[in-house]
Amino acid sequence: MSEEELQQADVVIVGGGLAGLSAACYLAREGADVRLYEKAAELGGRASTTDYDGFHLNRGVHALYTGGAMEEVLRELAIPYSGHSPTAVYMLREGKLYEFPRGVQSLLKTQLLGFGDKVELGRLFAQLPGLKAQEFARVSVRDWVLQVARRPRVREFLLMFACTNVYSSALELVSAEVLITKLQLLLKHPVLYIDGGWQTLVEGLRQAAVRAGAYVINNCRVEAVEYEDGRVRGVRLSNGQRVRAQAVVIATTPQEALKLVDAGTYAPLQNIVKDLLPARVACLDVALRRLPDPTHPVVQDAGSPCFLTAQSLYAKVAPTGGAVIHTFKQLDPVHPGDPQKDERELEALLDAVQPGWRELVVKRVFLPHMMAIGMLPTAAGGYDGRPSGYAGRPGPQVPGIEHLLLAGDWIGPGFLADASLGSARQVARLLLQDGRLARKGAKMGML
Ligand SMILES: Cc1cc2nc3c(=O)[nH]c(=O)nc-3n(C[C@H](O)[C@H](O)[C@H](O)COP(=O)(O)OP(=O)(O)OC[C@H]3O[C@@H](n4cnc5c(N)ncnc54)[C@H](O)[C@@H]3O)c2cc1C
Structure with missing residues (x-):
């Protein structure tokens, strides 16, 4: 040499x-x-983010969870960015959209839950900040939800919300420490959609x-x-x-x-x-000429571990009038399933929430098997x-x-x-x- x-x-x-x-x-x-x-x-x-004629598409839905190490590091290194938090969040259950209970006001208002459900969930929200997440490291997310929620509707709600938050549908494997820490952060710190995308x-x-x-x-x-x-x-x-x-x-x-x-x-x-144990997700990202329905921009599916967000309503990621929607399904890393079926499920979520989107497509990207996290902390x-x-x-x-x-x-x-x-x-x-x-x-x- x-x-x-x-x-x-x-x-x-x-x-x-x-x-x-x-x-x-x-x-x-x-x-x-x-x-x-x-x-x-x-x-x-x-x-990374790909720019398609002014539509900025991240590789799957990305939000900056403030209050953690990422925000600290970006501040220490003086990295400039701007963005906004999503405000209108819904849950799709049996074809109907309900306000998503994210805090006291939305919990009281939503018709997703009955009175008894609201009392149970309200009590859990109140107890969350006092929990020592590490003490639940050996408990799986599924077992923890089944322990803290007795009512079927509250369980159903928490299990789907948990999938979105731990980026996995393998709730019997993932440590409850992950979910509790994440929920504690979310109660205090907003998520941000970044102008221009994560690029x-x-x-x-x-x-x-x-x-x-x-x-x-x-x-x-x-x-x-x-x-x-x-x-x-x-x-x-x-x-x-x-x-x-x-x-x-x-x-x-x-x-x-x-x-x-x-x-x-x-x-x-x-x-x-x-x-x-990695976290794997299937992502369907679409750039549209316009957003068909701006009234329901962020939607959690109650029937399957799928989530949708029209980020362009909150961040500058599309040209004037255009829209960017990210959808994703949290997979089971042990049994990831059929990518075609996953894609159809994500399309069905778009059909339910944003009818007419298919005629407005400028660009669509399906990523069947993205690794969202290299290692999920497990209960075992x-x-x-x-x-x-x-x-x-x-x-x-x-x-x-x-x-x-x-x-x-x-x-x-x-x-x-x-x-x-x-x-x-x-x-x-x-x-x-x-x-x-x-x-x-x-x-x-x-x-
Ligand atoms: C769909 C999806 C959604 C996500 N959503 C969020 C979110 O909302 N909020 C959040 O905080 N995080 C989110 N994440 C996670 C976040 O994207 C990752 O944690 C982060 O980008 C990982 O960065 P990294 O540098 O650790 O790894 P990577 O991004 O994987 O970077 C590794 C780099 O190394 C390069 N490389 C590999 N081998 C070599 C080699 N031999 N020589 C030279 N280069 C090499 C690769 O090309 C790559 O560029 C999401 C991830 C995905 C996939």
Whole structure:
């Protein structure tokens, strides 16, 4: 290999999604020499948005859950964005739309529930903030709902709402800690639909990373992580070049991470990845010339784990007069079912809520099997006595290889992108507190 082919960096980051870009920002702004490699032509990974003549379509429905690590990281890194929260939410039950009970007022008003149901649900809403979510880590979402709700209507409502919130219909597997934490956050913090779609966040992070001095290189796949004597040495790229680095951060999905170390045969990583339960969803995203019915923009289906939202009513994601609607079905990762049937179900939800949408289509995208979360915390725990709930998620250090770290929505606490951005920040902190990178940060007076 010639000298030019051997490049050097302090840190190599594999993956240009939200996690990789956030880690690049934190490290580069502390003075580290960072190279981020993204195999795709565009940055953003699962958070990317495609622009079809002014219609901004995320890869499936995306909302920023405020009050978590994602919002904190975006604030710390000064990433600009704007957006609005959905206001009118409904539940579709046996062909009729009802106000969705989201708080005291809508609970009192809705005709979805009878008087006794409202009392039971009201009591649960009141108790939620006081619950210690961790204490329910070993209980499944299904068992928890059946424990706290006695009335059939309340159970039906909570079970469907739970599917949407944990992004899975495998409620007998997912830890109730996930649902309780999520509901506690939702009671206090609004969700935001982002103007321009999530690409706004991706582009904001890219600009911040580049401004801080990071090299962000797309269209370049990392082939393998190289290590020796229990310490990471760098990476090999798909073009054959080698990059030496003091640290490597893998910010990909679990399956992609596994492939990078010893071509998928590195046992400590295999053990982590092999029994992860992902959250998978089927998404039907449509761009329309106009919105057929603006009166019911956000709808939860009571009969199946499906959800619809006309985001363009709240965020700037469509040209004037146009509309963007996202629908998604939460799948059972163990028995994902039939994609054609899923697509028909999502179309039927659109037919019921937005009649006439088929004649107005500018663009439609069906994504049958998207991984929304790399690892769902389970009630049963996992391999080698891995604990239940969030405590069972892997940490950022790859066992046995010093300075090889992991970031993503399967690492550490937090749900969805909260885990991606939260783990990216944790990885950066670990590196900056340790070894030569720390001295570099300290020299700059930043630690
Ligand atoms: C349908 C759907 C809906 C969602 N809704 C929400 C929501 O409402 N709220 C929320 O907070 N989160 C949501 N999420 C989750 C959120 O999108 C993800 O948590 C987040 O985007 C993951 O970012 P990441 O950087 O961890 O991983 P990724 O986005 O998967 O990024 C990994 C990147 O690594 C690249 N890569 C992989 N291997 C290599 C290699 N060998 N070399 C170079 N590059 C490589 C990939 O191309 C990719 O760009 C949703 C996800 C989906 C799919």
